[in-house]
Amino acid sequence: MAQFLANKRILLGMTGSVAAYKSADLVRRLREVGANVRVVMTANAKRFITPLTMQAVSGYPVHDELFDLQAEAAMGHIELARWAELILVAPASADLMARLAYGHADDLLTTLCLASKAPVVLAPAMNQAMYTHVLTQENKRRLKEHGVIVLGTGEGSQACGDVGPGRMLEPLTIIETINELFSTYELAGKKVVITAGPTHEAIDPVRYLTNGSSGKMGYALAEAAALAGAKVVLISGPVALAKPKHMEVISVTTAKEMQDTVFANLSNCDIFISVAAVSDYQAHTIANQKMPKESNAFSLTLTPTPDIVANVAALSNKPFVVGFAAETHDVIPKAKQKRERKKMDMIIANQVGEGRGMGSDENEVTIISARQETTLPLMSKHDLAKELITLIANEYKQGQKHD
Ligand code: PMT
Numbered sequence: 001m002a003q004f005l006a007n008k009r010i011l012l013g014m015t016g017s018v019a020a021y022k023s024a025d026l027v028r029r030l031r032e033v034g035a036n037v038r039v040v041m042t043a044n045a046k047r048f049i050t051p052l053t054m055q056a057v058s059g060y061p062v063h064d065e066l067f068d069l070q071a072e073a074a075m076g077h078i079e080l081a082r083w084a085e086l087i088l089v090a091p092a093s094a095d096l097m098a099r100l101a102y103g104h105a106d107d108l109l110t111t112l113c114l115a116s117k118a119p120v121v122l123a124p125a126m127n128q129a130m131y132t133h134v135l136t137q138e139n140k141r142r143l144k145e146h147g148v149i150v151l152g153t154g155e156g157s158q159a160c161g162d163v164g165p166g167r168m169l170e171p172l173t174i175i176e177t178i179n180e181l182f183s184t185y186e187l188a189g190k191k192v193v194i195t196a197g198p199t200h201e202a203i204d205p206v207r208y209l210t211n212g213s214s215g216k217m218g219y220a221l222a223e224a225a226a227l228a229g230a231k232v233v234l235i236s237g238p239v240a241l242a243k244p245k246h247m248e249v250i251s252v253t254t255a256k257e258m259q260d261t262v263f264a265n266l267s268n269c270d271i272f273i274s275v276a277a278v279s280d281y282q283a284h285t286i287a288n289q290k291m292p293k294e295s296n297a298f299s300l301t302l303t304p305t306p307d308i309v310a311n312v313a314a315l316s317n318k319p320f321v322v323g324f325a326a327e328t329h330d331v332i333p334k335a336k337q338k339r340e341r342k343k344m345d346m347i348i349a350n351q352v353g354e355g356r357g358m359g360s361d362e363n364e365v366t367i368i369s370a371r372q373e374t375t376l377p378l379m380s381k382h383d384l385a386k387e388l389i390t391l392i393a394n395e396y397k398q399g400q401k402h403d
Contacts, residue, residue, distance in 0.1 A: 004182035004189055005175070006034030007231070009246075011080065011118070013089035013109040014054070015096040016044025018159040019125035019168035023090055024049065026171035027057045033175065038063065038080065040109050042096070066108040077108060081115035082245045088178060089113075091125030091168045092150075094136050100148065101139035119181065121149040123174050128164025151177060185229030186393035192230040193262060193269045193319070194222045195276035195308065197237035199255045203300065204287035211277045212358045215239030217324075218275035220385035222247055225273075228389050233265045237276055255279055255305035262308055269319040271396055274309035274344075277326060277358070281305060310342040320396045322346045328353040335368055345369060346395055348388065367391055371398065 010030060014023050023039075030037050039054040040063045051062035063080060065071055089096060089109065096109070100120075105111040113120050122143065130136055131153060140150050151174065154167035169177075182188050196218020200208040215236060222234040223244050232247035235258060243249045250265075252258045255278045262272070281302035313321045323344040325335035328351065335349030346369040350357040357363050364378040367388070372395075376387055 003033055003179065004185075004229070005030065005179050007036065008034075008182060009036045009038075009083055009085045010178075011084035011087045011112065011116075012037055012039050012058075013087060013092075013096075013112070014039065014041045014045035014049075015089065015091055015093040015109070016042060016047060017091035017093050017125040017168070018048060019091040020045050020048035022168055022171055024053055024057050026090060026174060027054065029171050029175055031057075031059070033179075038083070040064065040080075040112060042107055042109055044093070044095075063108060066111055077111055078115055081112045081118075084112070084116050084118040085246065086118050086178060086181070087113055087116055087120045088123070088174070089120070090123035090174060092122035094124075094126045094130045094133070094139075097122065097124065097136060097139045097143060097150075101142040101146075119147075119149060121151065121178060121181070123151045123168050124153050124166070125168035126166045127160055128158060128162050128166040131166035132164070149181070182229060185227075186390060187225055187271075188229035190230045190270040190396075191233070191268050192222075192225045192271045192273065193233045193235065193265050194218055194225065194273045195235045195237075195258060195262060195278070196222065197239040198277050199237045199258055199279045199305070200253050201255065201279045201282040201305065202286045203283045204289065204291045206290050209279050209281065209283070209302075210238075211279065213237070213239075213277035214359045215241050216359075216361065216381050217357075217363060217385070218273075219244055220381040221273060221275060221388060223382075224385035224389040225271075227386075228393065230271075233269075235261045235265070235276075237278075255282065255308065259306045259308045259311065262312065266312070266315075266319065271322065271392065272309075272312050272319045273322045273392070274312075275324050276308075278308060279305055307342065309344060313343040313345075320345050320392075320399055322348065322392055325349045326352040326357060332366055332368070332373075335366070339368060345399065346392065369395055371395065 027037050037058045039058050054062045099110050105114050153165045155165045157163050197215035198210045198213040200210050202208045222232050226232045226246045234249045252261050282305050284301035284303050309323045321344045325338045327334045331349050331351050335347050339347035349366045352358045366375045
């Protein structure tokens with residue numbers, strides 16, 4: 001089976017159960033397949049296995065306190081919640097399931113489960129009577145209803161002498177299941193390079209040519225691509241947005257720098273998405289000193305900047321290339337011409353000007369490729385990005401089939 005766990009950031013939560021001894025093996029095997037694992041232990045988990053063992057197998061200090069000044073200074077709980085791409089609680093006790101089912105955040109582990117956007121997977125482990133108890137089953141149903149993935153349990157003789165369901169699944173079975181979970185992500189295992197924001201082309205030491213791109217569309221796409229399982233490199237012009245987590249973010253200023261950075265990051269790139277509003281022109285010469293105010297009109301000689309997306313699309317081993325077309329009028333015909341001229345696989349046309357598309361929180365687009373012309377209604381850039389990533393992933397996969 002293909003391996004989708006390499007480089008994945010997995011937060012392993014452990015609760016009080018005799019099955020905790022299996023968690024050490026689970027961490028070891030997760031690391032063998034390339035996953036990055038951080039361990040969080042509840043107070044009761046530490047009664048069954050020591051944090052020292054878990055630190056030794058994971059290679060990182062164990063997190064166990066919600067209000068620990070030192071731990072918060074190193075990697076605070078919110079940062080840890082954001083770091084995780086998956087929270088796996090193994091073993092998950094009846095008590096953990098009950099607390100989580102009702103939204104408690106009374107220790108570090110439950111707080112992280114609530115604070116993180118990552119999927120939460122539970123591998124229950126408990127006595128068979130506790131597992132089959134109507135309240136545990138009710139909590140399990142409630143957790144599933146709220147999107148928590150609750151794995152099954154093994155059957156057989158238990159540490160307490162009982163026989164029945166409630167044994168934690170074996171580490172290899174858990175790993176196979178979460179590997180499959182990651183494989184269903186639309187862009188699992190793919191590398192996506194995205195440009196965003198404007199560029200600044202200097203005229204003199206204090207002035208530059210630019211445009212009104214805020215970077216919101218490109219950043220939303222980068223986040224959606226990362227959520228879809230891609231390894232994302234976001235190459236950003238100057239914007240006032242916070243750097244998104246879970247991806248490499250490289251800041252650039254000019255079109256030339258943006259192009260150099262894109263080309264330096266193209267190896268093994270599967271999809272290139274050019275959202276940046278790259279300046280089409282740069283000053284022929286940049287004045288060394290601030291230019292004095294002229295009393296009359298004055299001229300500036302401009303030369304074209306490199307056309308990044310066209311240059312990427314011209315490569316013999318090019319990735320799947322998606323561009324954007326920002327137009328004030330004749331949006332669709334102009335976008336179609338642009339797609340053909342720049343040899344892009346797909347173009348996303350949006351109307352800009354008068355508070356639309358550029359700088360705003362919402363956008364309305366038409367996606368054009370050789371196979372489709374699809375218009376999506378006005379919606380937040382955040383929601384739009386998720387829909388666009390699905391469309392891009394589908395087209396990319398279709399293209400792969402026909403190559
Ligand atoms: O950043 P926001 O405020 O969220 O706004 C989003 C947006 C309106 C900037 C975005 O949705 C968008 O339309 N981006 C492309 C803007 C643009 O430059 O369009 P264009 O039609 O001039 O360029 C066509 C394509 O060529 C684009 O993919 C562009 O990235 C690329 N290009 C352009 C010039 C150049 N020198 N190099 C390029 O790669």
